[in-house]
Structure formats: C-alpha cells, structure tokens
Amino acid sequence: MNEPENATTSQSSAVTVIGLGPMGQAMTRTLLDSGHPVTVWNRTARRADGVVAAGAALAATPAEAVETSELVILSLTDYQAMYDILGGATASLAGRTLVNLSSDTPERTREAARWAAGHGARFLTGGVMVPAPMVGTEASFVYYSGGDQVMERHRAALAPLGTPRYLGDDPGLAQMMYQAQLTVFLTTLSALMHATAMLGTAGLKASEALPELLSTTDSIGDMLRAGEERPGTALDAGEHPGELSTVAMMGATSDHIVETSASLGLDLALPRAVQAHYRHAIENGHGGDNWTRVIDSIRGRH
DSSP states (O other), X not given: OOOOSSOOHHHHHOXXXXXXXXXXXXXXXXXXXXXXXXXXXXXXXXXXXXXXXXXXXXXXXXXXXXXXXXXXXXXXXXXXXXXXXXXXXXXXXXXXXXXXXXXXXXXXXXXXXXXXXXXXXXXEEEEEOSOGGGTTSTTOXXXXXXXXXXXXXXXXXXXXXXXXEEOOSOHHHHHHHHHHHHHHHHHHHHHHHHHHHHHHTTTOOHHHHHHHHHHHHXXXXXXXXXXXXXXXXXXXXXXXXXXXXXXXXXXXXXXHHHHHHHHTTOOOHHHHHHHHHHHHHHHTTOTTSBGGGGHHHHTTOO
C-alpha cells in the first residue's frame, strides 16, 4: 500500500535498509541505536541474522521491505542492483523516498532519479564518506543531492548515519562529489603502496615505511592551506603563481621518481601518469607556473 503524504511522526521514523554488506549493516545498527524501527532485506537472507538479532525486522520480499517505510535506504554494489531488486516492486514505490547510497556514475544516478519519479517515488543520492566502522560517529558525514524539500523531510532520520552535507538539487552532484573524493583516496592508496614497495627494495619493512609516509599524507592539507587561505581561489581565477613551486621543479621530481622506480623494477603506471601531467604543461610553455597548471591537461586542454 502507498504511504500517505501526511505520514505521522511514528510512520516517518520507520526506515527500510536494502543491502546488508558491511555498510548496510553498520547503517542498520546505527539507525536501531537511534530509536528507528528498521526493516531490512538482502538477497542473501542469512546476512541479516546479526541485525535481526539486534532488533531489525526482516522482510520476505523487496516489495514488503519498501511498503514498510516511507524512507528506503539502498546500500548496493551499483545502480543496476537497484533495478534488479526493485524492478518487481515498482507498484510499491509511489509515495516513498529512495535514498541510494550506492556508487555509480553521475549520469546513471540522474537516470535512476528519473526512473524513481516515473514510479511516483522521491529520490536522494548520497555518498557516505567514511568506512563502515565509522558510520554514526562524530567523524562520519554523508553528501546528499536531490530535491531540497525531500532532503529536509528526511534530514533528521538520516542524520544519525553522519552529518548530512547537502549539495543541491542535481541528483548527480552527490555522486560526482563521492567519485571526486574517492579519486583522491584511491590514488593516495596506490601512491602509498608504490612508495612502500620502493622503500622495501632498500630493506625497510612496511611497518617502518608506512608511518613515515602517512606523516606526509597527513600534512598535505596543511601544506596547501599554507600557500592559499582558501585553496582553489587562484584556480577559479585562472591564476597559477609560481613563486613557491613550479611545474618545471615538480616535473623534474616526477622524472626522478620514474627513473628510480624503473631501476628498482617497479610498475611504472602511476609515476608515468603523474610525469605526463607535468610534461604536458612544460611542453605548452607553463614550466614557470605553479604545479596547479597540470589541471589543463587533466581537463583536456592543451
């Protein structure tokens, strides 16, 4: 049956979670701890055992899970999984709000919002920016985008998962921010492993190398803020002042990293990719500009 628009406080506080991987389980437990009645569904039913023991109700079907709550949170591998699971339950979607916290491309996210609207459902996109063990802690935050009224309607129910950071009404925007953040994260992880492998050839164990390397990752933000009170202001103005660090200087360092990695027999994909950014900027006459000039080739400008 469809949820009436004027849902009571009791009805509105009920939440359904579909998808019980580590993130879905963490969100379910956090919502239960916050006093929300939670209904769950997962393709492999036994993965619900722990959260059911903690107080969640297990729905027999996706349709039953959707019909139990106005607010339905999806924590799945990708957006295709949403269609696979809810494709047979579309008659139950009218009047619900789908909050999809799964990863995919921004355009597939926009398509999903249109699909949901076509079945009478409201839609929010979200990106949880912490690992599962940190969900519900003070460090947790979640990006959202979609209709602002939908966000405000469910902000209080979603807040226990992490501080909501609303970006705007474009459903693809939260997904874009999520992918941008993960670009930084995944690239940093690969860089850490490359550097650890490099130091390993000199006899340093990972337990010796990583603490030193992590001190650098911890300080990068401070370094960037020291050069500019609000990082990105000069970029927005199209300015790349080279007083402190130039493309030529950073490019020379990238050359040395490639040479060192090659001499050690390490994979060169990552250092060569970085080197290519600086070489493009130098070839286009920007050797004296700040390292931020590499954004031109990343944007596809030459």
